[in-house]
Amino acid sequence: MRLQHKVIIITGSCTGIGKAIASRCVAEGARVVIHGLERELGEAIVATLGHDKAVLHIEEITADNTPQHLVDLALKSFGRLDAVVNNAAMVVSSNTQTTDLALFRQIMEVNTLAPFALIKVALPYLQQWRGCVLNIGSLNAWCGEPNLMAYSVSKGALVTLTRNLGDTLHREAGVRVNQLNPGWVLTEREIQRKHQQGLADDWYQHLPSEFAPAGRILWPDEIAAAAVYWLGDESGPVSGQIVDLEQYPFIGRNPAKN
Template structure:
């Protein structure tokens, strides 16, 4: 098992990509702290994984004390901390005209500052175990959709944080920091968002090739499979790296002339 006896905090892991990462981590021998805002879904996942393998902490990450609460809960439950996965994110569509400063600050607070705060809180324990940090970003970090302005900026800032700390913490603490940028992923929340936008329940079954050359978009389990490499010792001393996980080159592609009927990806 690639994560035998490792303890990992995974934010935003009651659903979606975070849930898939938690399931895969336990399958690889780890113990995980599940986090999110949905106590029923979180408890259901803990029950699935088993109380010896998982614990649950429900709290809004914008609470100033939340990062320390997460670390304390993991240490109390499992005795040490080997890694954190900053996966929790706020995904809301908005552009220059529809974004005000309060909303922009909220997006940065959740998507960029909360990961920074958790890294600071966890660092003493990660230093002790020579552990690692995995940030979950987005391909939109490179520029982003017009209607995902603050979201894209927040993920771009997270990417810079990863590269900066990936150098600093490796030199000073022997703690690795890396990031994966998923493309368009079929999570439960994404499926529901598109239904809320008026699309059919099976909207993802027939997508234009410009967005899904393979005929489908990514699954959370595929992101989780990639995450294990960065959380495991087999990635060695590699730090400060950002890897895009998409089925096509995201930058420089030519969209179709008529995009009016295409549901825009959120990630």
């Protein structure tokens, strides 16, 4: 097992990518702290994974004491902390016309500042076990799209945070920091969002080839499989890296010509 005996906090893990990462981590021998806002969903995940392998914490990721509560729960439940996965995110459609400063600040708080806050609290324990941080970003970090303006900016800032801490914390504390930037992933919430935007219930089964050359978009389990490498010892000393997970070359690609 690739994560045997490791203890991992995974934010935003009651659904979607976070849930898939938590399940894969336990399958690889880890014990996990599940976090989110959906208590019933979180309790169901813990029951499935086993109460000896998973514990649940329900709290807004931006609350002042959430980082400390998550770290304390990991230590109380499992006696150590090896890794943090910053997955919780606020995905909200917004453009220059619909984004006011209050919304922009809220998105930045959830998507960029909350990961930093958790890293700060977790750092002494990650240093003790020469652990790591894995931030979950987005391909939108590189350019964004018109109706995901604030979200894209927040993920761009997360890239810079990862590169900065991936260098400084690795040198100063022996803690690696890396980031996965998934493309379009078929999560429960993505299905719901597109339905709310007026798409048919089976929209994901009829995607144009410029967005899905494989005939489908990514699955959460595929992101989870990639996460295991960065959370385990196999990635060795590698730190400060941003890894794009998409089914086509993102840079230099012109969808109109496909």
